[in-house]
Amino acid sequence: MRSRWFSAMAFACLLSWCTVVVAQSGQATPAAAVKPAAEASQPPNANEESAPTAIRWWGQACVSIETFWGFTIVIDPFPATEQMGFPKPDLTADLVLATHEHFDHTGFDVVKGKPVIVHGLRPDKNWAEIDHYLDRRPNQAEVKWRAKTEAGTPTSHAVHVKSIHTFHDAESGAKRGKNAMFIIETDGVRILHCGDLGHTLAPEQLAAIGPVDVLLIPVGGTYTVDPTQAIEVVKQIKPRRFVWPIHFKTSVGKIPLATLDTFLSQAKQAGMPFREVRGNTIAVARQATKPDAKPGPVAVIACDFKPAKPGADMQAALESMRADRQALIDALGKVTKAQLDHKPSDGTHTIRWNFEHAAGAELNFFSQVYHAMDPEIPLIKWGPAQMPPDFKPRHPDWDSSEMVRYVQRTAAFTERFSYLLANTPADLKIEGTRFSVQSLSKMMVGHYRNHTTKAVLKFKLPDWPKE
Numbered sequence: 292m293r294s295r296w297f298s299a300m301a302f303a304c305l306l307s308w309c310t311v312v313v314a315q316s317g318q319a320t321p322a323a324a325v326k327p328a329a330e331a332s333q334p335p336n337a338n339e340e341s342a343p344t345a346i347r348w349w350g351q352a353c354v355s356i357e358t359f360w361g362f363t364i365v366i367d368p369f370p371a372t373e374q375m376g377f378p379k380p381d382l383t384a385d386l387v388l389a390t391h392e393h394f395d396h397t398g399f400d401v402v403k404g405k406p407v408i409v410h411g412l413r414p415d416k417n418w419a420e421i422d423h424y425l426d427r428r429p430n431q432a433e434v435k436w437r438a439k440t441e442a443g444t445p446t447s448h449a450v451h452v453k454s455i456h457t458f459h460d461a462e463s464g465a466k467r468g469k470n471a472m473f474i475i476e477t478d479g480v481r482i483l484h485c486g487d488l489g490h491t492l493a494p495e496q497l498a499a500i501g502p503v504d505v506l507l508i509p510v511g512g513t514y515t516v517d518p519t520q521a522i523e524v525v526k527q528i529k530p531r532r533f534v535w536p537i538h539f540k541t542s543v544g545k546i547p548l549a550t551l552d553t554f555l556s557q558a559k560q561a562g563m564p565f566r567e568v569r570g571n572t573i574a575v576a577r578q579a580t581k582p583d584a585k586p587g588p589v590a591v592i593a594c595d596f597k598p599a600k601p602g603a604d605m606q607a608a609l610e611s612m613r614a615d616r617q618a619l620i621d622a623l624g625k626v627t628k629a630q631l632d633h634k635p636s637d638g639t640h641t642i643r644w645n646f647e648h649a650a651g652a653e654l655n656f657f658s659q660v661y662h663a664m665d666p667e668i669p670l671i672k673w674g675p676a677q678m679p680p681d682f683k684p685r686h687p688d689w690d691s692s693e694m695v696r697y698v699q700r701t702a703a704f705t706e707r708f709s710y711l712l713a714n715t716p717a718d719l720k721i722e723g724t725r726f727s728v729q730s731l732s733k734m735m736v737g738h739y740r741n742h743t744t745k746a747v748l749k750f751k752l753p754d755w756p757k758e
Contacts, residue, residue: 343576343668344480345707346505350377350596351395351546352538354484354507355384357707358477360448361700362425362434364388365406366473366484370398376543377596385434386425388452390486391459391470392416393514395546407436411454411471411486418469421454430690451476455499459514460489467514472500479577480504483528487515487538491523505575506530509538511548518554522561525589532575534563535592551593558591566590570599570710574667601712608733609706612653615739616702619649622743624695629756631691634679636754644682645746646694647675649739650701656735657705664711671704 342359349355352367363384371379375395383403389396390411399408413419424442426449427434435442445451453474459467467489475482482505492500506528509515515538516524525534536555540548555565566573571594600606623642631643640648651674658671675682689697718727749755 341577341669342478342671342704343574343708344478344482345572345574346482346507346535347572347598348507348535348537348594348596349380349382349571350541351375351544352390352484352486352507352509353380353398354537355380355382356450356475356477356482357703358448358450359700359704360427360478361696361703362386362427362448362450362477364425364450364452364475365402366390366475367396367486368398368401369395371401372398374545376545377541378543381598386436386450386452388473388484390473390484391468393487396486409436409452411473412469416468418456418471419454421452421471421473423452425450425452429686429688430693432692448478455483455496457486457488457492457496458490459487474500474503480575482575483507483530485509485524488524489515491516491520492527497527500528503528503530504532505535506533507535507537510536510551510554511539513546513548514538518549518557521554522557525558525563526561530589532578533566533573533590533592534558535573541596555591555593562588563591564588565593568592568594569713570594571596572598572708572710574661574665574708576667576669599710599713601709601715605709605712605715608736609709611733611736612705612739613702615736615743616698619645619739619743619746620695620698622747624691626691627756627758628690629758631694632684632687633749633754633756635749635752637749637752638679639745639749640679640682642691642746642749643684643687643694644675644679645742646698647673647685649742650698651675652738653701653705653735657708661708661711664715665708668708 344359345357347355347357351369353369354366356364364386365382365384366388367390368380368382368387369375369377379401382401384406385404387399387402387406387408388411389409392410392412409421411419411421422439423436424439424445425434425436426442426445428446455472455474457470457472458464459470467487470486470488472486472488473484475484481501481503483500483503484507487509506525508521508524510518510521512518521536536551538548539554540550559565573592601609623645626642632641634641654671655674658668661668662670673685675685686693
């Protein structure tokens with residue numbers, strides 16, 4: 292017991308300043324130490340708008356977007372057929388968007404869950420008018436998809452989806468019909484998926500698009516813009532952060548398209564730097580910009596369609612954390628609002644504090660590890676004050692079901708960006724300590740277990756509320 296207590300205390304102390312030594316490429320570099328990451332400047336009750344969004348490319352034009360609040364949007368899923376050649380993607384979604392009705396963009400059966408399926412084109416082959424929000428309010432389980440005119444005031448974590456009218460060819464649709472592009476705006480990031488865009492853009496289309504952070508654009512030609520035209524579209528849109536080429540010939544794809552090489556060559560000639568990504572995922576977060584700040588050059592994403600995964604040791608640590616989180620949820624997840632905020636007579640913490648502290652510690656630790664590997668992932672320091680008199684709930688209106696969802700969102704954050712650990716040795720040392728990433732992960736497991744054990748003792752106190 293003493294050993295576990297010491298581990299938990301050491302972990303809590305280390306969380307406040309530890310960082311991992313890595314290079315920006317994502318490769319672990321244990322040679323030189325770096326200074327501890329700076330403290331985040333989030334006020335105690337700020338909206339969770341600085342949390343990162345994950346974007347994944349699964350091959351062809353299939354992309355998934357995952358938000359911290361737990362929404363997943365899939366765009367243009369392809370069918371799991373031999374004709375496609377790609378492996379079946381592991382996808383569960385709240386919303387599926389189809390830019391047009393060709394078979395390689397409408398493989399809805401591969402997406403698990405019960406997603407809303409939204410078509411960019413109507414059955415009569417004309418454009419649908421999409422200007423909607425995907426949203427879920429705190430303390431409500433149901434995710435809702437509503438037109439902007441009917442949605443009321445969206446929450447800070449809502450996803451706004453808007454369609455842009457374009458064509459599948461350069462002859463106003465005479466050859467291949469219409470195409471809908473989708474702007475997806477979430478957590479301060481604007482993502483444009485071009486679908487099978489077949490032409491450069493008119494001024495009115497550019498005006499409808501507005502600013503773009505991440506541009507997902509086809510570059511394989513044949514059915515879409517070719518590499519030269521794609522570069523022209525990039526110059527028209529002027530994305531602020533990333534250009535992500537999609538819909539091109541890969542090692543497994545069987546549809547006749549051009550390979551990525553020509554586009555990358557022309558992007559290099561245009562002075563665009565490359566960002567090579569291991570796996571199929573990048574993180575993107577809202578950027579705090581100064582009024583006089585000059586935008587940096589847009590980076591071209593070069594990646595695989597296969598997801599990267601951490602090594603066996605880290606996967607084992609993540610699995611242990613799953614079990615311990617679930618134990619906390621099982622023990623504390625059904626308390627009433629009165630029980631959640633009850634101040635025990637023995638002077639210990641409320642159950643709400645246990646929820647916020649356990650999840651906050653995990654977010655603190657893993658965001659620092661991930662931030663050191665990829666600065667796009669911000670530091671997330673949302674943990675509460677340590678002592679009961681100083682505790683100010685981050686979200687005092689949340690009930691126990693929403694606190695459970697908060698722990699689940701935290702778990703999803705940890706696992707969503709665990710691809711960054713794929714090339715990181717588990718024994719990589721934390722600067723200035725004798726601890727490694729693996730040993731700290733084990734402490735995180737003990738940390739959940741420790742707080743669950745202590746929290747359930749409150750249920751036996753004589754002043755514990757019955758309901």
